[in-house]
Amino acid sequence: MTRSRLAFIAFVLAWPGTALPSSALQAPEPPPAARAEDEARMPWARSDAWFVKTWLVAGPFTEPLDVDPLAGQGGEAALKGRADAELKRADGTVLRWKESTSWSDAFGVDEALGLPAPDSGTAYAYALVRRTAAGKALFSIGSDDGVRVWVNGRLVHEHRGARPLVFDEDRIEVELGAGDNVVLVRTEQRRGPWAFALRVLEPGTVLAPVVEIGPAVVDEESSPAALAVRTDAAEPVPGGAEVAVEVVAPGGAVVSSGTGPRGRTLRLGVAGLADGPYEVRFTTATATGRSWTTHLPWWKGDPRAAAQRVVEEANGEDVTTPGGKTRRMLADLVRDRAGGDLAKAGPEALRRTHAAVFESAELDLERAGRTGRLHGHGFYRLAWVDEVDGSVQFCRAYLPAGYGPGRPRPLVVQLHGYNPANPEYVRWWAVDTRHHPIHAVDRGADGPVYLEPHGRGNTAYRGFGEKDVLRAIAEAKKAFAIDEDRVYLMGDSMGGWGTWQVATRNPEVFAAIAPVFGGADYRAQLEKAVLAKLSPAERFLQERRSSWAQAEGLLNLPILVSHGDADKAVNVEYSRWAVRMLQRWGYDVRYHELPGRGHEDMKVQPGIWEWLLQHRRPAHPRHVRVRAADLPSAHAYWARLTRAERPMDFLVADVEVVGPNRLRVDTRNVAAAELRPGPLVDATKPVEVVWNGVARSVVAADGRLDLRAEARKPSPLEKTDRLAGPFEDAANTPFAVVLGTISPDPAMRRSCEWKVKGFVAFWRDWQKVEPRVFKDTEMSDADAARYSLLLVGGPAENAVTRRLADRLPLAVREDEVVVDGTAFPARDAGISLVYPSPLHPGRYVALLAGTSPGGLWFADWQSGEWDFQIVDGRSSPAALLDPPGQFPERGRIASGYFDGSWRYDETLVVRGDDARRAKAVPIPPPRPIDLPETALDPLAGTYQIPGGPRVRVYREGARLLGAQEGQGSAELVPESETEFLVMGQTTRLAFEKDAAGRAAVLVVKVPGQEIRATRLDGAGPE
Secondary structure (H helix, E strand, C coil): CCCCCCCHHHHHHHCCCCCCCHHHHCCCCCCCCCCHHHHCCCCCCCCCCCCCCEEEEEEEECCCCCCCCCHHHCCHHHCCCCCCCEEECCCCCEEECEEEECCCCCEEHHHHHCCCCCCCEEEEEEEEEEECCCEEEEEEEEECCCEEEEECCEEEEEECCCCCCCCCCEEEEEEECCEEEEEEEEEEECCCCCEEEEEEECCCCCCCCCCCCCCEECHHHCCCCEEEEECCCCCCCCCCCCEEEEEECCCCCEEEEEEECCCCEEEEECCCCCCEEEEEEEEEECCCCCEEEEEEEEEECCHHHHHHHHHHHCCCCCCCCHHHHHHHHHHHHHHHHCCCCHHHCCHHHHHCCHHHHHHHHHHHHHHCCCCCCCCCCCEEEEEEEECCCCEEEEEEEECCCCCCCCCCEEEEEEECCCCCCCCCHHHCCCCCCCCCHHHCECCHHHCCEEEEECCCCCCCCCCHHHHHHHHHHHHHHHHCCEEEEEEEEEEECHHHHHHHHHHHHCHHHCCEEEEECCCCCHHHCCCHHHHHCCCHHHHHHHHHHCCCCCHHHHHHCCEEEEEECCCCCCCHHHHHHHHHHHHHHCCCEEEEEECCCCCCCCCCHHHHHHHHCCCCCCCCCCEEEEEECCHHHCEECCEEEEEECCCCCCEEEEEEEEECCEEEEEEECEEEEEECCHHHCCCCCCEEEEECCEEEEECCECCEEEEECCCCCCCCCCCCCCCCCCHHHHHHCCEEEEECCCCCCHHHHHHHHHHHHHHHHHHHHHHCCCCCEEEHHHCCHHHHHHCEEEEECCCCCCHHHHHHHHHCCEEECCCEEEECCEEEECCCEEEEEEEECCCCCCCEEEEEEECCHHHHHHCCCCCCCCCEEEEECCHHHHHCCCCCCCCHHHCCCEEECCCCCCCCCHHHEEECCHHHHHHCCCCCCCCCCCCCHHHHHHHCEEEECCCCCEEEEEEECCEEEEEECCCCEEEEEECCCCEEEECCCCCEEEEEECCCCCEEEEEEEECCEEEEEEEEECCCCC
16 A cells, blocks of 8 residues: 655655755765776767756747747847746736756657647747857757757747757757856747757767658648658758658558658658548668668548547446446547647647547457457557456557567566656556657567556556556467567666566566666665664565565576666665675676766667567576565565565575476575476476475475475464555455444544545545445445455444454554554554455455544554554654654554464564653644635645745635645645644644735644745635
């Protein structure tokens, strides 16, 4: 249940500049001595060929490119950008400069502005270019449509008219001064993406092309009978490779074609084609003779009518099925790209619906029994129902040239990064991208199926995020011809973290992996003095969170790690530490560190693809290793550890075939294991297994060798790889929330309601779906036996809990919590506890209860790394004492694991630090009240955190909500007319009003800290 994306207040508190560490008040330490790696030189290069990626942007303006919208304010040539500074349009409306850093070489103006590209308009981008000496430089520019460029106030370049973005299309020599030079770019939007690219080079620099050709559909020269296309934006080169052009209909059929030189305009006959979406495919040869392909969208006829059909046909679909949900999602995608209202959508908005309409047309073909998505260069969106919450999940698949079902293909799996906005699926990156760059070059039989799982969004690929990736791979193997021994995993940022996470827990699935700036380890985070004081339990928790906690399993898996040494989002020391460790072990690991590169597209993907495709998986390696913090992931290839001797410790195994029908099995903390060595042994004969130095003869059953410690006796309940805990694992199974309604205390009933409301809001905001919720008195026996039960309320508050009470190891009283017979004094405290469901062998009961209404509020859904934990108002403040927030167990009353038989064991319990808890100022239990809408309206507005983001507070019906810019919202629970509690948290907010009774300041209150945010305006919901 752990969530990688925190609620909005957590982002506020983490924002740089909102709090000063104590070290900031001390004298600065001397700079560290230079290290060898810092002194290593790079080969000399005449030019830095990287693009300018960080710009201040302002817009849009309605005036065309040849009209100065700032003529009355000093003129555009003199414009100077400054973050958050105001800029006035001619009509008097105000906009602000926004700083934005592009992930890729192309700077997306619409993305930077946070707006969809309009049908027409212009915007400014401002940057400083520093030079060590005055002199000439080469500006290399590409733009989608018109562009004007000023350097130090002087217009140096202008292009007017529509065109696609082609990198380095315009090259101009400019004079730059020593120091900072002001570069101002004004870009125009007419059609297609709104983007430009600029890099500063030495005069005369010769560069390889970023893309082989930059073709375009020429609308101005097209007619209903003939489609005009330009084969390349560059001028024709004598003797250059020709370009083959094909018009492709849904289903992959080529319906018109032609061939011509690069840089020429071709006219293709389209008179007989039906109205609808098509793609235009351009194929040429590179200088090395490889086939190179790109695609452009094209419409024939009225896009509005085709888009409207997609929306109308989705109305009757069953959204609980994968097919029906896909149709409804495509309708939502059409509406979103059209700006919400198809009837009012302009030409550019309608063009953006092309991918969704094309996909829908291919689904129509499949429904009619014809070829739809399965063809060369095809796009296929996999879909399935995830029983965790009943939601339909998607995964994008890109098929190579020449794809056919008869020849197994490699499978490359790419994991996406963290998306700060956490939007609805239709607004995630690239959900309507129909072609991937990996297929620009035809790799023949090596051309892979390219898979991009959604991973349940921002999950960091933990829990059901990891399961989503594995499910996507399984669905791909069912839908496509896949070579089982050529499955590869890669990802960047959170996707790099996920690459380590998924691969170390499932090494047998992959042939090679390539994480890019991802992963973390506590040893690279904590100071040595803190490390030395860690308790065994704290070290175990820190270790299990490490990206390399289970790296032993990578023994047979080649690894390519890439990282930029200027990365400010993911510390390069993490990758350095991991690579050093793996190299010490003798593992097959390569490391590529890029000097000066940050958290950006480092252009390493093409090299990674080539490297990955060189490897094959050894399905049955002779030597395997396992190290796991939990039973579900305690496996590698043909070895699986099925029982642990003790929780709160790693299961470790080193297994090797050492001779004919002879195995060496060395283990630690392993009570039982299963081995399936397959062709490595003769299963018809006894196998000698030397387990921790003791030989035994084992007879295989169905190819499986079972090992069990003789001293261990089975118990009625045992932790297994299906049910091992901890609390958070309940949300990795099909679950339902059960609201307790039977308490005679109105305050307790209200606390139960708020707890459920908080979880529902959390899940809806995070996963964009409503979780299953039942009232305790309305839940049938069948439903109770079908799901893992997230019970809110103890036996006195929840009828389902009461029915199960005699089979659960918990009693909750006014002044104590009793876990399996052991009492913990606890007033105004909450408990979360997980236990196998008595009603289903593969489900949990996950219980939240409180010794009082206020105590229930403190019971935590999200901190679920333990089987049970008991918390109160002192827990959070105590945890924030030095070292702040790193070890929350020190502030709790108790945190614990059950043993392997699901029984209480004092050695597996961490009790809170009494001295720390005594020093902490307790958070008072909440005092929720109801407020009329008229009391909420004066609080609505936008508040600026000093040096950080804005927070928007707005009313929605009778509720007050808050959200950081670009993040989901959190409900604010009133405790008075000016004091509120953040739903599901212990963070409190206070509003300070001006003389007119309107809120002027928002104060964020957490233990030991207050942050004041000033109101900017009275804006409500946007």
